Amino acid sequence: MATLAPAPLAFTHIAHPARVPDATRVEALKDPGFGKLYSDHMVTIDWSEDAGWHDATVGPLQPISLHPAAAVLHYAQEIFEGLKAYRLADGAMALFRPQANAARFNSSARRLAMPELPEDVFVAACRELVAVDRDWFPSVEGGSLYLRPFMIATEAFLGVRPAKQYKFIIIASPAGNYFKSGAPAVSIWVSQYTRAAPGGTGAAKCGGNYAASLVPQAEALERGHDQVVFLDAEEHKWIEELGGMNLYFVFDDGSLVTPALTGTILPGITRDSLLTLAREEGLTVREERYSIDQWRADAQSGRLVETFACGTAAVVTPVGKVTDPIDGEFVIGSGGPGQLTGRLRQRLVAIQRGDVPDTHDWVMRLD
Numbered sequence: 001m002a003t004l005a006p007a008p009l010a011f012t013h014i015a016h017p018a019r020v021p022d023a024t025r026v027e028a029l030k031d032p033g034f035g036k037l038y039s040d041h042m043v044t045i046d047w048s049e050d051a052g053w054h055d056a057t058v059g060p061l062q063p064i065s066l067h068p069a070a071a072v073l074h075y076a077q078e079i080f081e082g083l084k085a086y087r088l089a090d091g092a093m094a095l096f097r098p099q100a101n102a103a104r105f106n107s108s109a110r111r112l113a114m115p116e117l118p119e120d121v122f123v124a125a126c127r128e129l130v131a132v133d134r135d136w137f138p139s140v141e142g143g144s145l146y147l148r149p150f151m152i153a154t155e156a157f158l159g160v161r162p163a164k165q166y167k168f169i170i171i172a173s174p175a176g177n178y179f180k181s182g183a184p185a186v187s188i189w190v191s192q193y194t195r196a197a198p199g200g201t202g203a204a205k206c207g208g209n210y211a212a213s214l215v216p217q218a219e220a221l222e223r224g225h226d227q228v229v230f231l232d233a234e235e236h237k238w239i240e241e242l243g244g245m246n247l248y249f250v251f252d253d254g255s256l257v258t259p260a261l262t263g264t265i266l267p268g269i270t271r272d273s274l275l276t277l278a279r280e281e282g283l284t285v286r287e288e289r290y291s292i293d294q295w296r297a298d299a300q301s302g303r304l305v306e307t308f309a310c311g312t313a314a315v316v317t318p319v320g321k322v323t324d325p326i327d328g329e330f331v332i333g334s335g336g337p338g339q340l341t342g343r344l345r346q347r348l349v350a351i352q353r354g355d356v357p358d359t360h361d362w363v364m365r366l367d
């Protein structure tokens, strides 16, 4: 057992007694896919009302045992994050804006009546896991080690109130290159379902939002579409986001629009990074409401030339076609990936991989 003390909380290290054999791991890492392989270890930190955050451990990845009355199983007190460890051009490992994930995690925690985890502990925990399981970094070009921090309410109590015990966990999952030279354009189904309503949990990264998006997403797939776009709950008119990605619209004068963060949209870190990069390029970016009718009209008139979705997993995904169950289909630009979409993606990826200077202090080197 070794102990590192980067923050107020010291992590206890327990090495896995039976790690995945080297040959098996190396073979699996040739085609990691997404979200189906897991590294040997996990971080766990417990919280209770009396002791606060305690027992920070980097130990073997293993099932967690919960009382059947654990609050998370009944009232869905659960939040999560998603970020990637990258390998820089010089071979060092790095995280991209982990403090932003830590801050968003706490804002989700507040909405779900859960305790906040100090941001430095969140970041230290990510670093600890990457350090222990760096052998799980995939060998494939453009691969990454996807980190999934999350928190669950573990208290056994069936009354409805915020739980008094929680567990914070981070697991790591090697991920392949989603798309080598940029994603192919996706087709989008405009959902009649609602993802988030004013005053609800739309801006929190909680599992419950995803549970509610599964039927709409399945419906999109059934109708032959890749993804679903959600409109606002009140007027069913204003474009919000996809099930797990934010949207950008590109116009023929070079300006961009992304829906404003009104409380029903998840504040994506990719969205925020692209906002900065686009403004730096001298582009006009407006954060404002944009309606489904305007989207169709602008696509048909040629005023709108590109649309893309963005998020940590696939970085930037072009939208080629949109189908509204009432008004039918429309195509965006050529129907394929657009120029600005490709350029912004390249710039962001170049920063994440350390190919260009990190002028925003976004990249945290781990070694």
Ligand SMILES: *Cc1c(COP(=O)(O)O)cnc(C)c1O
Pocket: 082, 205, 241, 242, 243, 244, 245, 246, 266, 267, 268, 269, 270, 271, 310, 311, 312, 313
């Ligand atoms: C996580 C997430 C995003 C994208 O956020 P990033 O920080 O860019 O990965 C967008 N929408 C929803 C609903 C999400 O959960």
